Amino acid sequence: MPVPSPVLRKPPRALALGAALALLGGCTAGPTEAELTAAIRAEMDRANALAASMLGPEAAARTATRIHGLDKLGCVKEEGGDAYVCGIEVDITAPPAQRRKLASRVRMAKQDNGWTVVKTF
Numbered sequence: 001m002p003v004p005s006p007v008l009r010k011p012p013r014a015l016a017l018g019a020a021l022a023l024l025g026g027c028t029a030g031p032t033e034a035e036l037t038a039a040i041r042a043e044m045d046r047a048n049a050l051a052a053s054m055l056g057p058e059a060a061a062r063t064a065t066r067i068h069g070l071d072k073l074g075c076v077k078e079e080g081g082d083a084y085v086c087g088i089e090v091d092i093t094a095p096p097a098q099r100r101k102l103a104s105r106v107r108m109a110k111q112d113n114g115w116t117v118v119k120t121f
Contacts, residue, residue, distance in 0.1 A: 036088060039106075065093065074087050085105055085107050
């Protein structure tokens with residue numbers, strides 16, 4: 001039995017977001033999937049650390065957001081700027097919800113220490 005293509009397994013919303021980003025044109029380079037993953041994980045680590053400082057380590061461990069994976073759907077350079085808007089699909093566990101995949105957009109900017117998340121949509 002043939003294995004289905006990963007593209008065919010993506011939810012329709014993720015496919016529509018990826019197609020929309022591809023159609024916007026312009027430079028489509030921006031951060032790599034690995035750089036996006038590192039930046040999103042860094043944001044989650046900061047949020048989890050803040051929760052630990054406010055709730056204590058035991059409660060924070062029960063409410064921590066975990067990223068299991070990320071797929072880059074595409075990036076488009078913002079007109080007149082250096083930032084990129086990227087479509088992503090994130091495999092995430094964010095209590096109290098169960099593990100799920102979410103399609104989203106993030107605005108990324110290149111800093112001296114690498115790519116950073118500027119805004120999520």
